[in-house]
Amino acid sequence: MQSISRRDFGRLALATAVAGAGASAGVFPALAQVANPIRIGMSMSLSGGLAGNGRAALAAQQIWAADVNAKGGLLGRPVQLVFYDDQTNGGQVPGIYTKLLDVDKVDLVTSPYATAMIAPAMPVVMQHQMCFVTILGAGVNTTFKYDRHFNMNVVGDNMKDTFAKGFLDIADTLATKPRSIAILAVDNDFAQRAAESARFLARQRNIRVVYDRSYPPSTVDFTPTMRAVQAARPDLIYIASYPPDSNGILRAASELRISAQMFGGGMVGPQLAAFQAQLGPILNNLVNWDIFSIEPTMNYPGVAEFLTKYREVAAREQTDVLGNYIPPYAYAQMQVVEQSVARVGRIDQAALAADMHRSEFNTIVGPVKFAESGEWAQDRNLYCQFQGITDGNLERYKAPGAKVILYPPSLKSGTLRTPYGTPA
C-alpha cells in the first residue's frame, strides 16, 4: 500500500491549487500546457455552513487525483483539479462554473456537495452540454431532466417510497409491533423529503402518526419540542435534521431522558466524527440513516486503503477526522469519471454520458449503476445503530462494531438493540 506523507499531500494540494488558480487566471498558461493535463473543474464549499463536508469531499478528491497520477494519469495525461470556494452560497455557483468552462476551459466538471449548490450549477452545465457527476444531491434532476446528469447518492430516484423503508422494516422486527410514530423535521429540502417518506410509509403500515411537526433551521432550543414529542408517547421517533439541530435534539432528548423503542431516522450529523466525539454515549442505540459504515459487509476493495490515506491528511486539513461519511463517496464520484473516461478513450461528453448510462462502475463504495434519471438504479439507504458507545473515544469508530448495519439485509452486520435511552 502506498501512503501519502503529510509533506507530499501538502505539495500536491499546493500544486493543484496554484496551477489551477494560476492557469485559470491566465498567469501560468505555459505550465498548464506543458503537462497537458486533463483538468477537472468544480466548485466546492470550503467556507460557510457546508464547509465541513465540502472540505472532506475535496480532500478525498485530491487523494483520488494523487492516486491516478501515481498510476500514470488518465489516458496517459495527468489529472488536475481546478476548484473554487463557493462559500456555501448558491449565488456564487453559476459564475464559478462559467469561469471553469469558459475561461479555465476545463475538460470535465464535477459537482460541489449537496442539492443547494448542485442546482445552481445545472443551467450552466446544461448550456455547455457537459457530463455532470454530482454528489449527494436530492432530486435535482427531477426538474431539469438532463440526460447527462449522474448523482452519487444512495437514495435513488424514488425517495418517498424508499428512504424511510429501512427504519420501518427494522421496527417491524420489534418484539411488540409499533403502533405510533412521532416525526420531526427541519425546514429544508432533504429533511422534508425524508419526513414525507416516513409519513407515507408509516400510514401504509397502519402506524399512527401521533406527532408531525417541522421547525425552522434557526431553532437552537429543542427542549420544548422534544418535551412535546415525549408527551405524545410514540413507540418510534423519526427525526430528519441537519448537523446543528441534530446536536440540539439529541442533547435535549438526553436531558429529558426520552426513551422509545426506536429513536433516530434521517439525522445528518451523527455520521460525523465531531458529533461522535462530542455526544459519546448519547448516541448509544440510535438507529439512523447513513451511507457508509466500516463493517465487514461494506469492506469493498480499496475502501480501507483510502480511509488510511484520508485519515493521514484529515487532521491537518481540519476535515472530518474519520471520513466515514462523505469522503468515500467523493472518491467514488471521481472513480466514476475515471472509469468512464478510460472506457471511452477520449474526452467526449456525449460518449461519456452514454457510457455512464450503460455501464456498471466498481468503486470503493461498491458497484454503482445509474438509472435513466441519473440516480442510482437501486437505492441503498443504510440504517445503522450505534452500539456499545460509552464515551467519545473515536478509536472505536475505526473498527467494526460501533456502528452496525441493520438495513438493508444484504449488508446487515448486527442485530437491533432496544430501547433508545438505555446506557451501553
Next chain:
Amino acid sequence: MNTHLRFWLGAAALGLLLVAALRLLGNDYAYFAGYFVLQYVVLASAWNILGGYAGYVNFGAAGFMAAGAYSAIVLRQALGLDLIPGIIFAALVAGLLGLGTGYLTLRLKGVYFSIATLCLSVVLQTLVVNWDYVGGSRGAYIIRPREIAPFVSYGEYLFIVMLVLAIGAAGIGRTVEMSRLGRGLQAIRDNERAAEAVGVPTLRLKLIATTLCGALMGVAGAPLPYYSGYLNPEAAFSLAYAVNAIAMPLIGGAGTWAGPVIGAVLLASLQQAATVTISSALNLWIVGWMLVIFVALFPKGILGWFRRKA
C-alpha cells in the same frame, strides 16, 4: 444641454460601450461577473435612498431583495410569465412592502428602525419557508431558456437587463438627490424636528423613500432565480446581501448618487476576483476590513475623501 439629459445619454453610451466590449471579449464568464457587480449597484443605490439621504439605516435589504426574487417566481408559477414582467411585478410587490414597512416603522428612529427592518427580513423568510407554492424550504427551480434572441447567450441577456436596471437605479438616485425630495430627505437626516418645523412633509417624504428603496431592492432580486436556476430561502435571504448593501454606499460615499455606484463596483469586483483567485473565504473579511478602515479614516467614503482633497 440640461444635466439630466447629459447624464442619461452618458450612461446609455457607457452601457453600450460595455456591451460592445464584452461582446468583443466573447466570454460568458464576463457576463456573469458583470451581472454580479451590477446587481450590487442596484442594491446599493436603493439602500442609499433611505440610508444615505434620509439617514434611516435599513438592515433588511436581503428581505426586500428576496421579496423581489420570490415575486418573479410567483408570477412564473401562476402565469408562466418571464423575466421582464417578473421585474415589474417585483417592483410593485417590494414597493408596496416598502410602503407598508415605512408606515409601520417610521415612527421608530435610529437603531430601533434598523432592528425593525431586520425583523421584517426574518418574518419574510419564515413566510417563504412555509409557503410550498414557491418551493418552501425545498427551494424553487426555474428552467430558463438556453438562448434568447437577439442575444448571443442567456448570460448576455441577463447582463444587459441588469445593466439597464443599474443605470436606472443610479439615475433614480441622482434624480432624487437633485430634486426637492432629496433635499427634504437630507433635511430629515440632519434634523427631523427642525425639518418638520420649517414645513418639510417628513412622513410623506419618508414613505416615498421607503417605497422607492423597497421597489429598487425588489428589482435587484427579480433576476436572481433566472441567474441561478434555483433559489432556496437560505440563498435568497443571505446575510451577504444585507452586509454589502450597507457597506458599498458607506465605502463609496453615502448620500450621493455616485457613492453607491463606486462602492459597489469596487467591492463587488474585489469579491468576485477573490472568489476565483485567492480563497473566497476572504470575501466578507475584505468587506469587513474595508468597512472598518473607511468608517475610521474616511467616514464620508471615497467621494468624500476626494472632495476634501479638492
